[in-house]
Amino acid sequence: MGCAKSTPKGEASVNPPRDALEILTDGQKDLLRTSWEAFRTEYVLTDGIQIYIHLFTVDPSAATLFSFVEEVSIEHLLTNEQLFGHVWSLLEYLDMAITHLDDLHYLRREAFDLGVRHSIYGVRNEQFQVSR
Numbered sequence: 552m553g554c555a556k557s558t559p560k561g562e563a564s565v566n567p568p569r570d571a572l573e574i575l576t577d578g579q580k581d582l583l584r585t586s587w588e589a590f591r592t593e594y595v596l597t598d599g600i601q602i603y604i605h606l607f608t609v610d611p612s613a614a615t616l617f618s619f620v621e622e623v624s625i626e627h628l629l630t631n632e633q634l635f636g637h638v639w640s641l642l643e644y645l646d647m648a649i650t651h652l653d654d655l656h657y658l659r660r661e662a663f664d665l666g667v668r669h670s671i672y673g674v675r676n677e678q679f680q681v682s683r
């Protein structure tokens with residue numbers, strides 16, 4: 552998730568200056584809110600599942616991190632109720648992020664905590680690139 556930036560000395564920097572977080576214009580925030588509203592009402596769960604089908608196809612080792620994924624086949628994934636539940640958690644997280652676009656300091660703390668939890672789950676940094 553790229554939560555902590557390295558300084559030249561290699562130290563973690565978790566409190567950058569405020570300006571560093573003022574990275575979205577009001578127009579960009581509006582665009583995010585509008586597109587998220589359309590996405591979550593029209594495509595929400597099926598597109599969420601597609602993210603995981605893509606992730607597990609490109610990187611099968613990612614599937615082993617999920618206790619409820621027994622096999623990486625389209626049939627299994629599309630009928631896996633626990634995976635749907637997981638997709639719902641992901642979508643709720645994204646909804647929270649959109650709701651707090653005006654408070655990037657809060658979002659940064661949330662993202663940092665999520666990154667810590669994912670590190671505990673065993674997710675490697677490069678695996679986040681696949682889900683982009």
Ligand code: HEM
Nearest residue numbers: 613616617618637640641644665668669672674678679682
């Ligand atoms: C921006 C991308 C991602 C977001 C927003 C996200 C979000 C979440 C959320 C909200 C949860 C629910 C539990 C919690 O809050 O800690 C979760 C759990 C989890 N995520 Fe992610 N995730 C992302 C990417 C990934 C990737 C790339 C992987 C693996 C390669 C992954 C693996 C997991 C695993 C193993 C769990 C625990 C599942 C379980 O056993 O319940 N996540 N994620």
